[in-house]
Amino acid sequence: MNSLRARAHLLFGRRSHQSLAPHQHLSPAVANDLVISTVDENSGIAMLTMNRPPANSLSMEMNEAICDSIKTIEANAKIQSVILSSTNPKIFSAGLDVTELVSPDKDRLPRFWNSLQQVYIDLYGSRLATVAAIQGHAPAAGCFLAMACDYRVMSAGDINSDTKKKHVPTIGLNETQLGIAAPPWMGQLLVRTVGFRQAELALALGTLFPPEQALAVGLVDDIVPHQKAESGEDQLIDLLPSQIKDQALNPLLQRAYSQARIYAKIPPQARVASKMVTREEHIFRMIAKRDEDTQHFCGFVTQKAVQKNLSAYVEALKNKSAKK
Amino acid sequence: MNSLRARAHLLFGRRSHQSLAPHQHLSPAVANDLVISTVDENSGIAMLTMNRPPANSLSMEMNEAICDSIKTIEANAKIQSVILSSTNPKIFSAGLDVTELVSPDKDRLPRFWNSLQQVYIDLYGSRLATVAAIQGHAPAAGCFLAMACDYRVMSAGDINSDTKKKHVPTIGLNETQLGIAAPPWMGQLLVRTVGFRQAELALALGTLFPPEQALAVGLVDDIVPHQKAESGEDQLIDLLPSQIKDQALNPLLQRAYSQARIYAKIPPQARVASKMVTREEHIFRMIAKRDEDTQHFCGFVTQKAVQKNLSAYVEALKNKSAKK
Amino acid sequence: MNSLRARAHLLFGRRSHQSLAPHQHLSPAVANDLVISTVDENSGIAMLTMNRPPANSLSMEMNEAICDSIKTIEANAKIQSVILSSTNPKIFSAGLDVTELVSPDKDRLPRFWNSLQQVYIDLYGSRLATVAAIQGHAPAAGCFLAMACDYRVMSAGDINSDTKKKHVPTIGLNETQLGIAAPPWMGQLLVRTVGFRQAELALALGTLFPPEQALAVGLVDDIVPHQKAESGEDQLIDLLPSQIKDQALNPLLQRAYSQARIYAKIPPQARVASKMVTREEHIFRMIAKRDEDTQHFCGFVTQKAVQKNLSAYVEALKNKSAKK
Numbered sequence: 003m004n005s006l007r008a009r010a011h012l013l014f015g016r017r018s019h020q021s022l023a024p025h026q027h028l029s030p031a032v033a034n035d036l037v038i039s040t041v042d043e044n045s046g047i048a049m050l051t052m053n054r055p056p057a058n059s060l061s062m063e064m065n066e067a068i069c070d071s072i073k074t075i076e077a078n079a080k081i082q083s084v085i086l087s088s089t090n091p092k093i094f095s096a097g098l099d100v101t102e103l104v105s106p107d108k109d110r111l112p113r114f115w116n117s118l119q120q121v122y123i124d125l126y127g128s129r130l131a132t133v134a135a136i137q138g139h140a141p142a143a144g145c146f147l148a149m150a151c152d153y154r155v156m157s158a159g160d161i162n163s164d165t166k167k168k169h170v171p172t173i174g175l176n177e178t179q180l181g182i183a184a185p186p187w188m189g190q191l192l193v194r195t196v197g198f199r200q201a202e203l204a205l206a207l208g209t210l211f212p213p214e215q216a217l218a219v220g221l222v223d224d225i226v227p228h229q230k231a232e233s234g235e236d237q238l239i240d241l242l243p244s245q246i247k248d249q250a251l252n253p254l255l256q257r258a259y260s261q262a263r264i265y266a267k268i269p270p271q272a273r274v275a276s277k278m279v280t281r282e283e284h285i286f287r288m289i290a291k292r293d294e295d296t297q298h299f300c301g302f303v304t305q306k307a308v309q310k311n312l313s314a315y316v317e318a319l320k321n322k323s324a325k326k
Numbered sequence: 327m328n329s330l331r332a333r334a335h336l337l338f339g340r341r342s343h344q345s346l347a348p349h350q351h352l353s354p355a356v357a358n359d360l361v362i363s364t365v366d367e368n369s370g371i372a373m374l375t376m377n378r379p380p381a382n383s384l385s386m387e388m389n390e391a392i393c394d395s396i397k398t399i400e401a402n403a404k405i406q407s408v409i410l411s412s413t414n415p416k417i418f419s420a421g422l423d424v425t426e427l428v429s430p431d432k433d434r435l436p437r438f439w440n441s442l443q444q445v446y447i448d449l450y451g452s453r454l455a456t457v458a459a460i461q462g463h464a465p466a467a468g469c470f471l472a473m474a475c476d477y478r479v480m481s482a483g484d485i486n487s488d489t490k491k492k493h494v495p496t497i498g499l500n501e502t503q504l505g506i507a508a509p510p511w512m513g514q515l516l517v518r519t520v521g522f523r524q525a526e527l528a529l530a531l532g533t534l535f536p537p538e539q540a541l542a543v544g545l546v547d548d549i550v551p552h553q554k555a556e557s558g559e560d561q562l563i564d565l566l567p568s569q570i571k572d573q574a575l576n577p578l579l580q581r582a583y584s585q586a587r588i589y590a591k592i593p594p595q596a597r598v599a600s601k602m603v604t605r606e607e608h609i610f611r612m613i614a615k616r617d618e619d620t621q622h623f624c625g626f627v628t629q630k631a632v633q634k635n636l637s638a639y640v641e642a643l644k645n646k647s648a649k650k
Numbered sequence: 651m652n653s654l655r656a657r658a659h660l661l662f663g664r665r666s667h668q669s670l671a672p673h674q675h676l677s678p679a680v681a682n683d684l685v686i687s688t689v690d691e692n693s694g695i696a697m698l699t700m701n702r703p704p705a706n707s708l709s710m711e712m713n714e715a716i717c718d719s720i721k722t723i724e725a726n727a728k729i730q731s732v733i734l735s736s737t738n739p740k741i742f743s744a745g746l747d748v749t750e751l752v753s754p755d756k757d758r759l760p761r762f763w764n765s766l767q768q769v770y771i772d773l774y775g776s777r778l779a780t781v782a783a784i785q786g787h788a789p790a791a792g793c794f795l796a797m798a799c800d801y802r803v804m805s806a807g808d809i810n811s812d813t814k815k816k817h818v819p820t821i822g823l824n825e826t827q828l829g830i831a832a833p834p835w836m837g838q839l840l841v842r843t844v845g846f847r848q849a850e851l852a853l854a855l856g857t858l859f860p861p862e863q864a865l866a867v868g869l870v871d872d873i874v875p876h877q878k879a880e881s882g883e884d885q886l887i888d889l890l891p892s893q894i895k896d897q898a899l900n901p902l903l904q905r906a907y908s909q910a911r912i913y914a915k916i917p918p919q920a921r922v923a924s925k926m927v928t929r930e931e932h933i934f935r936m937i938a939k940r941d942e943d944t945q946h947f948c949g950f951v952t953q954k955a956v957q958k959n960l961s962a963y964v965e966a967l968k969n970k971s972a973k974k
Binding site: 181 | 801
């Protein structure tokens with residue numbers, strides 16, 4: 003076996019195993035509950051719930067919490083699938099935390115970027131089958147998180163029973179709308195997901211797709227109409243963290259759970275080997291080009307013109323927030 | 327001309343030519359008729375009929391017979407297209423002969439794998455236009471044989487006139503269902519055929535597609551309803567080996583024949599050069615990584631866990647066969 | 651920044667800027683108006699109109715005129731989008747000028763091929779957003795010109811009000827029909843545009859797609875029914891060269907113009923960076939393999955069999971032309 007394959011074994015989960023009691027709720031891997039991990043050894047399914055209010059934006063600590071949670075779940079040999087979800091029903095993840103980018107600390111900026119690269123390596127290259135349950139918006143790096151999974155289910159939208167206001171989530175790499183560009187590896191993940199032609203168009207225009215259109219181009223694999231299920235898979239409730247314990251009949255989570263079960267029944271060794279067929283080369287390319295990618299990103303984001311755009315964007319966010 | 331292009335000329339059929347009389351039926355290239363080759367120089371079309379009962383499974387000898395037949399047909403400069411079919415109306419090819427994999431002989435195993443790699447090189451890289459006539463099931467390496475052709479027509483299914491039982495063929499790389507994984511080059515051929523996203527899903531789940539779904543994802547190019555044609559292209563009968571001489575009006579074979587004619591009318595030099603545009607790099611990659619691929623496969627298949635899965639599978643096949 | 655990225659900055663338009671007066675009509679970059687360039691700095695949109703009767707076929711001088719026009723427009727920092735169109739309503743471009751290929755001068759042939767490679771580098775790698783307005787036929791290298799743009803709108807066809815004769819344009823790499831093959835980089839551009847499977851089929855058969863089919867496979871992004879708009883974007887008329895000044899309400903040009911406006915509103919730095927994500931590696935591959943590609947092409951086209959096919963084709967064109 004050559005060294006590349008040896009490294010693949012490291013990537014795709016030939017890690018040491020440790021057993022956990024059934025239904026044991028793992029403590030979040032880092033302090034302050036940025037990510038809540040739960041596991042059910044009976045079904046072989048885990049849930050990784052993002053919980054960084056208000057928008058699950060990806061700070062360095064959030065990236066690290068995601069990676070730590072994946073590694074902790076992977077260490078449990080009884081777990082084969084994981085559902086990636088959010089405690090916020092309106093936002094899956096808003097993408098990068100822009101405060102990491104505006105007037106950045108020179109030492110922290112490359113470390114922040116490294117933590118995002120690590121999410122790509124650990125999530126896209128996980129030995130676990132990964133299912134994204136996209137209930138709310140997933141712009142920019144939020145879309146990236148979803149694309150790095152094995153399967154994506156998206157809510158078709160929701161109507162607030164009190165206000166009658168409709169919420170329809172969107173997903174896409176909309177970076178150009180903010181005056182920046184998705185990094186090459188993130189853009190190329192979109193190419194693989196929706197094909198070269200649709201990706202090129204969407205990257206240039208910064209398209210955010212509503213559910214039906216996301217399904218049509220292949221950016222998500224299934225969309226789930228919002229109407230409370232009357233019954234569903236009973237075991238889902240065991241996985242739900244306390245913050246969303248009332249969501250046991252949420253049709254999106256039910257659909258994500260049933261897909262996670264389908265994956266959990268495939269012989270794991272074979273499933274992981276099939277994942278290597280399509281993902282191995284991309285993970286290795288990231289590892290090989292990591293420093294170059296970091297230098298390029300840091301050079302791009304510290305340009306005056308880019309800083310100006312980002313400052314204006316943060317200002318607009320603050321004003322919007324103050325008005326509420 | 328650099329050496330890569332020189333090698334491409336070797337691959338894509340700049341071989342020495344030898345003339346054969348019209349309608350001459352070639353003897354199969356190896357003993358016991360594993361593959362039956364027939365040619366019609368008037369139309370420029372040949373037929374390569376797999377004939378290894380019960381399931382055209384790919385033993386080393388079967389792989390060698392396929393390669394020998396392709397080379398013999400290619401040596402005839404008057405032939406431009408070949409139809410790949412089966413004498414068994416219910417099975418195109420069941421894939422690898424699992425008896426090659428269970429408790430394998432250490433000397434034979436790498437030779438067996440080399441013979442499969444050679445099928446990829448010779449069939450995917452043939453100078454001939456290749457049309458797969460998929461009447462019966464094509465799982466695993468049976469699906470690979472079809473994907474290595476230039477065009478795939480598939481039967482929509484058939485009803486037995488006596489028993490009224492319906493037969494609907496399926497196609498796909500279902501290896502994960504057996505606890506193994508398709509080799510990377512076979513998985514990547516699926517990526518090229520149906521696109522990255524659908525391939526990744528199908529590889530993980532081991533999906534077998536019925537005809538309509540196979541057409542929808544692009545795994546086959548056309549499906550043919552089963553209703554005996556009243557008339558058809560008369561020359562087809564000249565190509566049919568004695569075992570299936572009664573199939574002259576079989577609508578699937580008629581459709582495959584008409585597609586073979588379309589290809590045979592394209593100026594061959596131009597058609598072969600266009601094939602190099604998309605396939606050359608993949609053939610060269612196989613040649614360059616051949617030994618590595620063999621070592622990886624032999625290492626994978628001789629693992630205890632994999633041997634256990636395969637033994638259980640063979641046992642199940644035997645029991646199923648004994649019940650009949 | 652490494653040298654590849656430095657070269658990308660050269661390619662994707664970090665060239666020196668020079669200002670032009672609004673609505674100033676640039677002189678065509680070469681003599682005899684092979685290509686007519688016009689710019690409107692207010693909207694940030696330019697138009698590059700091919701004008702080499704009868705068929706905009708690509709001679710060395712035509713290729714050079716296209717490249718010079720692109721560079722001149724790129725030098726104007728106020729311009730973000732360009733529309734590529736034709737003065738001939740029935741022909742976008744007929745592809746390579748075959749008189750360059752028949753009994754070619756040995757010194758000129760490689761220079762001719764280099765000029766076509768340069769069109770690929772300059773058009774596919776332009777910092778400008780490029781919209782092809784395909785009113786007439788676009789076979790072979792005419793299809794290539796369209797594919798090298800960022801967006802393609804195609805006329806659904808037209809009925810001559812006098813003769814009642816219908817004109818329906820077609821598009822595709824139909825080289826095999828003429829006994830030649832598209833060069834690898836042109837074939838691979840088709841792969842990226844319509845996907846591997848459809849490209850492989852179309853390359854082998856030399857398929858010319860009518861508008862509806864071109865849209866279905868993704869070879870064009872939009873088709874425009876022919877019915878004169880009653881009103882449209884007023885500024886379009888400023889861009890139209892005198893030869894087609896009467897086309898201000900042409901629905902195809904109106905549609906191309908509105909798409910060019912959409913692109914012009916994206917922050918340019920971000921839009922160009924997103925274009926690098928998908929195109930950079932292909933431009934660099936062309937630069938790296940340029941000499942090899944030229945040698946291969948010159949070797950191919952000077953073969954006796956190919957010269958015979960091309961001579962017959964030119965003769966047929968002459969006879970067809972004489973009959974009119």
